[in-house]
Amino acid sequence: MSGEKPLVGVVMGSASDRDVMLPCVQTLQDLEIPCEVKILSAHRTPQRAQEYAMGAAGRGLRVLIAGAGWAAHLAGALAANSLLPVIGVPIDSSPLKGLDALLATVQMPPGVPVATMAIGGGGAKNAALFAVQILALQDSETSRRFMEYRREMTAAAERNEDRWGL
Ligand code: RP5
Numbered sequence: 001m002s003g004e005k006p007l008v009g010v011v012m013g014s015a016s017d018r019d020v021m022l023p024c025v026q027t028l029q030d031l032e033i034p035c036e037v038k039i040l041s042a043h044r045t046p047q048r049a050q051e052y053a054m055g056a057a058g059r060g061l062r063v064l065i066a067g068a069g070w071a072a073h074l075a076g077a078l079a080a081n082s083l084l085p086v087i088g089v090p091i092d093s094s095p096l097k098g099l100d101a102l103l104a105t106v107q108m109p110p111g112v113p114v115a116t117m118a119i120g121g122g123g124a125k126n127a128a129l130f131a132v133q134i135l136a137l138q139d140s141e142t143s144r145r146f147m148e149y150r151r152e153m154t155a156a157a158e159r160n161e162d163r164w165g166l
Pocket of ligand 1: 012013014015016017041067068069070091093
């Protein structure tokens with residue numbers, strides 16, 4: 001996978017978001033989706049964030065994922081500067097435990113949507129899976145891997161039930 005052109009850009013507002021966003025990158029890697037990871041901030045590095053979004057489609061990226069905490073404008077700022085679908089992950093890094101980031105990410109004005117996931121690591125993982133679902137629409141191999149992922153998830157849940165001897 002390394003060396004392949006990235007299809008998904010995973011962006012986070014700070015290096016401190018790494019642990020929350022790790023399940024996102026791991027899930028993309030498990031499903032063999034080439035991705036790149038960037039640290040960009042709507043507030044601290046606004047110009048770099050804008051340039052990244054404006055150049056993303058031209059470099060072959062198909063989906064952007066943005067994780068940020070506090071007044072999380074990163075996903076919205078990327079969406080404002082790109083025609084690519086943007087998936088937002090609210091991060092629970094503030095005293096409000098991500099509720100602030102959730103509202104800032106999800107409450108986009110009409111015309112510029114951000115597909116907003118759950119707060120924290122679960123949302124980060126779902127962001128990867130949602131990106132895979134988008135890519136699977138036009139790639140049968142990705143679609144096959146996603147179906148296999150779902151089958152395995154169901155089988156694991158059933159194995160867990162069996163352990164109770166019900
Ligand atoms: C947000 O501020 C980042 O996404 C991060 O969640 C939060 C805190 O960043 P640091 O002060 O830890 O760099 O923009």
